[in-house]
Amino acid sequence: MAKSSSLNVRVVEGRALPAKDVSGSSDPYCLVKVDDEVVARTATVWRSLGPFWGEEYTVHLPLDFQQLAFYVLDEDTVGCVAGETGMCGLQTQAWCLCLPGIDSWINLSRVDPDAEVQGEICLSVQMLEDGRGRCLRCHVLQARDLAPRDISGTSDPFARVFWGSQSLETSTIKKTRFPHWDEVLELREMPGAPSPLRVELWDWDMVGKNDFLGMVEFSPKTLQQKPPNGWFRLLPFPRAEEDSGRNLGALRVKVRLIEDRVLPSQCYQPLVELLMESVLGPAEEDTASPLALLEELTLGDCRQDLATKLVKLFLGRGLAGPFLDYLTRREVARTMDPNTLFRSNSLASKSMEQFMKLVGMPYLHEVLKPMISRVFEEKKYMELDPCKMDLGRTRRISFKGAPSEEQMRETSLGLLTGYLGPIVDAIVGSVGLHRPGKWVWGAPLTCCSSQQDVKYLAISGFLFLRFFAPAILTPKLFDLRDQHADPQTSRSLLLLAKAVQSIGNLGQQLGQGKELWMAPLHPFLLQSVSRVRDFLDRLVDVDGDEAGVPARALFPPSAIVREGYLLKRKEEPAGLATRFAFKKRYVWLSGETLSFSKSPEWQTRHSIPVSHIRAVERVDEGAFQLPHVMQVVTQDGAGALHTTYLQCKNVNELNQWLSALRKASAPNPDKLAACHPGAFRSARWTCCLQAERSAAGCSRTHSAVTLGDWSDPLDPDAEAQTVYRQLLLGRDQLRLKLLEDSNMDTALEADTGACPEVLARQRAAAARLLEVLADLDRAHEEFQQQEREKVALGPLGP
Numbered sequence: 001m002a003k004s005s006s007l008n009v010r011v012v013e014g015r016a017l018p019a020k021d022v023s024g025s026s027d028p029y030c031l032v033k034v035d036d037e038v039v040a041r042t043a044t045v046w047r048s049l050g051p052f053w054g055e056e057y058t059v060h061l062p063l064d065f066q067q068l069a070f071y072v073l074d075e076d077t078v079g080c081v082a083g084e085t086g087m088c089g090l091q092t093q094a095w096c097l098c099l100p101g102i103d104s105w106i107n108l109s110r111v112d113p114d115a116e117v118q119g120e121i122c123l124s125v126q127m128l129e130d131g132r133g134r135c136l137r138c139h140v141l142q143a144r145d146l147a148p149r150d151i152s153g154t155s156d157p158f159a160r161v162f163w164g165s166q167s168l169e170t171s172t173i174k175k176t177r178f179p180h181w182d183e184v185l186e187l188r189e190m191p192g193a194p195s196p197l198r199v200e201l202w203d204w205d206m207v208g209k210n211d212f213l214g215m216v217e218f219s220p221k222t223l224q225q226k227p228p229n230g231w232f233r234l235l236p237f238p239r240a241e242e243d244s245g246r247n248l249g250a251l252r253v254k255v256r257l258i259e260d261r262v263l264p265s266q267c268y269q270p271l272v273e274l275l276m277e278s279v280l281g282p283a284e285e286d287t288a289s290p291l292a293l294l295e296e297l298t299l300g301d302c303r304q305d306l307a308t309k310l311v312k313l314f315l316g317r318g319l320a321g322p323f324l325d326y327l328t329r330r331e332v333a334r335t336m337d338p339n340t341l342f343r344s345n346s347l348a349s350k351s352m353e354q355f356m357k358l359v360g361m362p363y364l365h366e367v368l369k370p371m372i373s374r375v376f377e378e379k380k381y382m383e384l385d386p387c388k389m390d391l392g393r394t395r396r397i398s399f400k401g402a403p404s405e406e407q408m409r410e411t412s413l414g415l416l417t418g419y420l421g422p423i424v425d426a427i428v429g430s431v432g433l434h435r436p437g438k439w440v441w442g443a444p445l446t447c448c449s450s451q452q453d454v455k456y457l458a459i460s461g462f463l464f465l466r467f468f469a470p471a472i473l474t475p476k477l478f479d480l481r482d483q484h485a486d487p488q489t490s491r492s493l494l495l496l497a498k499a500v501q502s503i504g505n506l507g508q509q510l511g512q513g514k515e516l517w518m519a520p521l522h523p524f525l526l527q528s529v530s531r532v533r534d535f536l537d538r539l540v541d542v543d544g545d546e547a548g549v550p551a552r553a554l555f556p557p558s559a560i561v562r563e564g565y566l567l568k569r570k571e572e573p574a575g576l577a578t579r580f581a582f583k584k585r586y587v588w589l590s591g592e593t594l595s596f597s598k599s600p601e602w603q604t605r606h607s608i609p610v611s612h613i614r615a616v617e618r619v620d621e622g623a624f625q626l627p628h629v630m631q632v633v634t635q636d637g638a639g640a641l642h643t644t645y646l647q648c649k650n651v652n653e654l655n656q657w658l659s660a661l662r663k664a665s666a667p668n669p670d671k672l673a674a675c676h677p678g679a680f681r682s683a684r685w686t687c688c689l690q691a692e693r694s695a696a697g698c699s700r701t702h703s704a705v706t707l708g709d710w711s712d713p714l715d716p717d718a719e720a721q722t723v724y725r726q727l728l729l730g731r732d733q734l735r736l737k738l739l740e741d742s743n744m745d746t747a748l749e750a751d752t753g754a755c756p757e758v759l760a761r762q763r764a765a766a767a768r769l770l771e772v773l774a775d776l777d778r779a780h781e782e783f784q785q786q787e788r789e790k791v792a793l794g795p796l797g798p
Contacts, residue, residue, distance in 0.1 A: 004262065004718065005063050006708065007034070008101075010056040010254040011042050011070070015105070017049045017249040020074040025049060027075035030251070031651075034059060035066050036118035036147070037618075039707070041651045043476060043484035044075045049249075053484075055477070058708030063259065066233060070251055072108060101256030108248040115236040117214035119145035119177070121159070123199065125218070125227040134189040136163050136197065136223070139182075140170050144699050145677075146177040146234075149203040149211040153622035156204040157213055163187040164195035172204045177620070178688035178698040194220035201234065212237065260721050267779045268720035271772045272313070275723070279319060279326040288761030290769050292330070293737070294723065295347045297730030306726055307350035309719040311358060316714045320355065327351055349462070356467050361710045364471055364478060367426045371419060372475045375492055376485065382412040382492050385517045413520050419492075420499055424528045427468065428535040456506060459536055464504020473497040479709075482652065503528050557591035562660040567647035568596060569624075571680075582626070582647055589657075591664055594632065608634055608644070613665035615672040615701050616658055619645060623679040623686045628654045632661060633675055645679070659707040666713070672701055724776050731773060737766040 011030050020026040025047045032040040039059050045051035124139040140159045149155045157179045158172040166187045173179040189195075201213035214234025222228070278291035298306050314323035327348035335344075356364075383389045389408050403411070471478040473493055475485070485493055499521060507522075507529045567582040586602070588595045593607040612634040619629040628648040635641055648654040665671075674697030678687030688698035727734075 004704075005061050005065070005257060005259040007059045007061055007065075007068065008056070008254075008256040008258070009040070009059065009068070011040075011053045012252040012254060013050065013052040013054070014072060014251050015050045015249055016247065017051070017072065017108075018247075019049060021047075021076060023047070028072055029075060031071040031073065032057065033069045033071065034061060034705070036145075037702070037705070038651055039655060039705070041655075045484070046075075046486060054474075060704065060706045060708055062704040068255065070106075070253060071111070072249075072251060101254065103254045105250045105252045107250050110248065112236075114212045116147060117212070117234050117236050118147045119143055119214060119234050120231045121199065121201065121214075121216060121234060122231050123216070124229045125197065125223065127223055127227055132188070136187045136189070138163075138185045138187070138197070138199070140185065140199070141182055142178070142180045142698075143201060143234075144178050146179075146201065146213050148177060148622075149213065150175075153620060155211075155213065157201055158204055160200045160202060161185050161187065162198040162200070164190045164192070166190065173689075176687065176689050180688065180690075194224075196220060197223055197228075260718065260725070261780065261783065262717045262721045263776070263779050263783065265717050267776060268717060268724070270775065271724060272317075272716070272720055274768060274772060275310075275313070276317060276319060279314070279322040283329060287330070287333075288758050288765055290765045291326070293734065293762065293765050293769060294727065294730075295330075297733055298347065298726055302726060302729075303345060303347055303350045304354070306722065307347055308354045308358070309722040310347075311351055311355045312714050313716060313719040313723070315358070316716045316719075320359075324351065324355065349466075352462055353466050356463075357710050360467070361479070363430065364467065365480065367430045368423070368468070368471055368475075369480050371423050371426065372472065372480050372493075375419060375496070376481060376489055379486075379489060380415050380492065381488060382415045382495060384409060384412055384416070384495065384520065385515075388491075409520060416495060416499065416521060417524050419496055420524065420528075423472075423496070423500065424503070424531065428531045431535065431538045456533055456536055457508075459539075460504045460506060460532060464532075465501055469497045469501045469504065472500055482650075499525060503532055506532070560588050560590050561664065562589045562657065563587060563600075564653075566657070569645040569647075571643050571645075582624075582645075587646070589660055589664060594661070594664075608632070610664050611668055612636065613661065613668055614641065614670060615675045615703070616661040616665065617675055617699075617701055618654070618658070618677060619679065620677045620687060623677075623681070630654060630658055631675070633672060635670070655707060658705075659709075662703050662706050663713060666703070671703055672697065674698065674700055724773070727769060727773055731770070734766045734770050734773075738763055738770060 009032055011032065014028060014030075017026055017028055026049060027044050027046050028048065028051045029044040030042040030053060031038050032042075040055075040057045042053045042055045045053065121143040122141040124141065126137040126139075128135045128137055138161050140161070143157060143159075146155055146157055152175065154175045154177055156172055156174045157176070159170040159181065161168050164187075168185040168187060170181045170183045170185070173181065196217055196219050198215060198217045200215040203211040203213055205211065215237065216228075216232045216234060218228050274290040275294075278289035281289060294306075310323070311320065314320045331346060331348035381390075386405055389405060391403060391405065391408060471480060475481040475493070476483060484490070498515070498518065502518070502525050507526050564587060565584060566587045568585040568587070569582045585596045585598065586600050588605075590610075592610055594610060594613075595605045595607040597603075597605045613632060614635050615631075615633040617631055617633075619631050621627050621629070623629065624645070626647055628651060630646050630648070632644045632646065633641055634644070646657065648657055676685050676687050676695075676697050677699045678685050680686075680693050684691045685693075685695065685698070688695070690698075
């Protein structure tokens with residue numbers, strides 16, 4: 001049974017942050033850390049004490065992660081704007097699968113260095129007795145991943161052991177975060193009550209006081225019954241909550257932890273077959289299918305996650321087309337106003353939206369990215385709203401006088417149409433790029449074919465309002481840009497998004513509402529509407545062979561999942577200084593190879609098979625005195641390990657490459673459990689100072705830590721587990737539906753409009769779902785019992 005946990009984090013906004021700049025403002029951004037490792041960095045919001053980020057991340061984690069923390073910093077200064085949110089620790093056992101999580105404001109507090117601990121220590125403790133009484137023997141072996149306390153990015157750690165009134169210290173090991181002591185300290189028991197054992201780690205400093213690195217403590221009962229033996233996570237000093245004495249503002253976050261234990265595939269087969277029957281059955285049974293009951297049981301807040309998993313589940317079975325057809329039929333049947341089709345939060349709307357993000361993201365990038373990049377790079381000032389026009393702006397940047405309002409409007413109109421024209425051209429010319437068009441949008445057109453305008457609105461309203469317009473408005477959220485737009489560019493994108501939205505509405509709302517200042521743009525918009533109608537016709541009339549059959553995977557193995565320029569370094573180039581050893585290379589990653597060349601156009605490429613990758617890890621900054629470096633450890637046919645070092649531009653790019661490489665190599669066998677976070681230079685490892693190149697890795701690998709995104713591979717078992725979890729929440733409702741007496745059919749028919757035959761089919765579907773749930777409950781209990789038996793036998797090793 002596989003185990004996994006996912007952390008959904010949304011960094012919403014900050015308020016009342018302290019000013020760090022001389023202008024009385026700040027340029028804040030937020031770091032998200034899991035177990036002391038940065039997993040995400042928001043964009044910087046310039047000149048704001050109340051920034052809005054609205055950035056969302058999904059982080060796949062091992063079940064034993066310990067804590068989540070947020071840090072708000074200023075772009076221009078070293079140190080925190082407002083510190084952290086108090087190290088809000090999330091223990092996996094403290095979270096319940098059905099809890100909604102955290103959605104609240106958290107007061108920010110100053111960072112306490114004594115609370116900023118990380119890493120683990122390896123100990124072996126024995127309780128002995130001889131003629132002189134009891135003796136405690138503490139074997140301090142080693143520690144790993146300690147916090148860097150010195151400016152060099154390392155520490156000078158030593159251990160201090162306390163038992164009762166006695167204490168002993170190990171030797172100090174200089175310039176490492178991975179010390180190996182292998183020292184045995186013996187302490188005699190003194191008269192009095194039994195005492196706990198406390199082991200503290202400190203960073204030795206020649207000048208000033210030593211820096212705290214963490215501690216572990218064991219009660220007398222633990223020492224007596226099961227003396228410690230193995231690796232133990234370091235903890236901060238226990239301390240009471242203290243008022244910082246200064247208002248440092250607050251951060252609003254939304255956090256949800258999903259912990260799953262995924263069963264073998266055969267356990268989910270009956271549930272998957274029920275869902276498949278729903279979309280392949282006769283249309284008249286749509287309202288009484290198991291899938292219809294599942295939608296009825298799912299609350300609005302959970303529909304997006306369920307929609308994503310269902311789309312992936314049906315994609316993996318090659319049934320994405322029938323699934324979307326099924327949802328479309330139900331959506332059309334219950335929508336009273338055709339103009340609102342696919343604009344609610346129904347499962348159909350969410351599934352269409354998630355499908356376009358999963359399958360259509362490469363299409364979106366190819367269509368919109370060139371013009372979005374141009375808007376960001378040119379930074380042209382555009383404004384049509386008289387209330388927002390800055391007529392004095394031209395005077396500030398040129399020797400000419402300020403233009404009139406009419407001149408500003410004409411200039412802005414020319415710029416807007418100059419951007420909108422290529423955008424519309426790219427969209428209407430993209431029929432060949434939109435491969436799944438026929439089998440995705442064919443059903444809405446068929447269901448709405450009796451009303452000419454409605455059938456176009458059904459598609460354009462979704463495709464433009466939920467896909468193109470949001471991507472133009474917030475390109476960072478669709479991976480079209482690495483950073484959020486500055487205020488001026490953001491306003492330009494808003495105007496472009498409004499125009500695209502009006503085109504998506506087929507011009508029906510032009511001249512209505514409060515934004516009459518958009519009127520100068522109306523002729524261009526109306527001209528574009530006819531082109532969009534023609535585009536929609538051609539989109540669903542693509543020849544069947546050209547459209548292709550719904551794939552059983554999001555992307556073929558040869559598809560490029562990530563590419564871009566990185567700095568590359570081989571293991572040990574002779575005679576080159578560190579900085580010159582890194583060469584700029586263009587890098588491609590697919591499911592099959594990791595390839596390098598001097599430029600995208602360069603014919604010669606060097607490739608590493610993805611199947612040879614054994615680890616993908618961060619590299620300490622001190623290894624090369626360079627930030628944002630990662631290593632790709634591969635194994636050749638002879639079994640020898642080789643390391644390639646890659647440097648990224650920033651922490652977000654580093655996380656994205658780490659995640660993409662870990663996902664691509666996830667199925668590989670013989671993955672490394674540990675590796676060196678440093679480099680082998682000057683005849684020793686910079687991390688643990690060992691002199692053997694072949695020395696075992698000193699830090700655990702993190703292959704399970706990845707960022708969730710649209711390129712995540714299909715995982716049918718995990719997706720079926722999500723459906724099972726959702727059904728568990730609605731089990732009581734299923735039981736009520738099953739227990740409904742047939743004599744109540746007449747009353748229910750009057751209340752709901754459903755005929756007795758439909759109600760009978762719903763009861764039968766509920767009975768089948770409850771039977772499947774009971775089988776899955778038993779399977780989970782059996783596997784949990786096996787886990788408990790393994791735990792009772794004791795650990796196999798440290």
